[in-house]
Amino acid sequence: MPHSKLGAGLRSLAISFPSILRTNDHFRTAHPEMVAHAEQFSLAKVWGKGEAAAAPTAFDLTMAPYLADPFRGAVERRLRAPGEPALAMELRAARGALDAAKITSDDVDLVLVSSFVGDRFGVGNAAYLAKELQLRAPALNFETACSSSVVGLQMAASLVASDAYKRVLVVVSTSNSVQVVDDDSLGWFVGDGAGALLVERSSASAADSEFGVLGWKTINSIGTNDMFVIHAVLDPKAGGDGRTRLCTSANENAGAMARDTAEPYLRACVDGALSMASSSVRDVDFWVFNTPNAWYADFCARVLGVEEGRYHSVYPRYANIGAALMPATLYHALHEGRIHPGDVVGLYSVGSSSTASALIMRIGNVALGPYPEQPATSN
Incomplete structure (x- = not known):
């Protein structure tokens, strides 16, 4: 049994989602013509058949069953209501992780926060989260798109292992709904969510010293640069007063970029993490794969x-929730008994214009925050 390379691991985990549950029926009712002619719009153009290949890739083969579905496998997504900030999701997740671990904010030495996007232009939510939690510890913003939770976990474990900090709280949120418009099918496959992970040193006991991070590997994902681009555009709902809103658009080559980079990034990160952990794929009891689309796992x-x-995949339940995908998938796997104390777990994530990252860890007794409440359906 390999020992933790860092002597630090996950103590508690919590997830949080906003107040609106939106099903596919909303789009069928609000935009019936768009659904009927879905292949003409953004989502199908990104995740479509593409050019015929002599030998279909693994990406093509796993995507194929979803091509007849106008929603490309998305079933439900959680969305922020008007006036509901990302900070609200982050606070629920952070408090859930602290309460599950039976500690207070005074016991935390550092908070790492990734808000994609934050509630204000030019500055992340870290300082505002610190204020609401009444933290005395420093709170730092970081961002590496959908890989933020995996990279944040590795950074936190490294900082704890260095003895710079005793406990580090990692809080991530993704607010995709504020970056898309309802009448663009690109918004059909995204949602919002947050997660919080508390990392601390493993105890000195022989049994507990086995738990924690065993290996990791992070690379840049420059092959996906500008795959999706966020613009500031005039808000048509603002009455012509010049106010702007965020809007995400897809590069015309987005689908090809995803296909071309998916397998090389996966193999480079997983092979590197397994090598550091002195392990093989077979040694990993359960895998938590990033699910930016329905077939990625x-x-x-x-x-x-x-x-x-x-x-397993939580994509049908949440759609693409970016950096919150890893904590959400891990949370449900633990809650449903798919993962047990002592199991080796592999994590993998990829973000466009950022990084791809894999991490191998042995799970201890991870305390879980409250199970997410079921919001009212908006159709």
Whole structure:
């Protein structure tokens, strides 16, 4: 059994979601013509058949079953209501992780926060989260798109292992709904969510010293630069007063960029993390794969040779929630008993215009925050 390379691991985990649950029926009712002619719009153009290949890739093969679905596998997504800030999701997650660990904010030495996007232009939510939690510890902003939670976990474990900090709280949120418009099908496959992970040193006991981070590997994902671009555009709902809103658009080559980079990034990160952990794919009991689309977990499993039952996906429940995908997937796997104390867990995430990252850890007794409340449906 390999020992933790850092002597630091996950103590508690909590997730949080905003107040609106939106199903596909909303789009069928509000935009019936768009749904009927979905192949003409953004989502299908990004995740479409593309040019015929002599030999379909693993990405193509796992995507194929979803091409007949106008929503490309998305079923439900959680969205922020008007006036509901990202900070509200982050606070619920942070408090959930602290309460689960039975500690207070005074016991935290550092907070790492990734808000994509924050509630204000030019500055992240870290200082505002610190104020609401009445923290005395420093709170720092960082961002590496969808990989923020995996990278944040590795950074936190490294900082704890260096003895610079005793406990580090990592808080991530993704607010995709404020970056899309309702009548663009690109918004059909995204949602909002937040997660919080509390990292601390493993105890000196022989048993507990096995738990924690075993290995990791992070690379840049420059092959996906500008795959999705966020613009500031005039808000048509503002009555012509010049106010702007965020709007995400897809590069015309986005689908090809995803296909071309998906397998090389996955193999480079997972192979590197497993090598540091002195482990193989077979040594990992459960995998938590990034799910920016409905088939990505199946794609990763196919490439790595991971059997069904050793991974799962929360995409049908939440759609693409960016950096919150890892904590949400891990939370549900723990809550549903798919992962047990002592299991080796592999994490993998990829973000466009940022990084791809894998991490291998042995799970201890992770305390879980409250189960997410079911919001009212908005149709």
